[in-house]
Amino acid sequence: MATRAPGPEKGARPRTFAIITTQANPAMANIHARMPAILEQADWSVWLGEAEGDPVALLRAPAADDVLKALAGQPSGKHAA
Numbered sequence: 001m002a003t004r005a006p007g008p009e010k011g012a013r014p015r016t017f018a019i020i021t022t023q024a025n026p027a028m029a030n031i032h033a034r035m036p037a038i039l040e041q042a043d044w045s046v047w048l049g050e051a052e053g054d055p056v057a058l059l060r061a062p063a064a065d066d067v068l069k070a071l072a073g074q075p076s077g078k079h080a081a
Contacts, residue, residue, distance in 0.1 A: 025062035031070060038063040 021034040037059040046053035
């Protein structure tokens with residue numbers, strides 16, 4: 001979800017966005033209790049209203065364990081190349 005919302009300055013339209021989260025799957029739960037809601041390609045037609053189904057239900061279930069990969073970070077907070 002993204003939009004350009006009116007800013008404090010006249011005519012300014014800063015970019016804004018939101019990340020929809022759901023409960024973490026087992027692979028991510030040791031990092032955080034929440035994770036981004038991820039729509040599988042097979043669910044896109046339901047999300048877009050092109051097929052029968054409950055699009056909100058798609059956001060409630062966490063993604064399968066193999067969809068995201070957790071990588072070790074560097075102590076400095078910088079990612080390895």
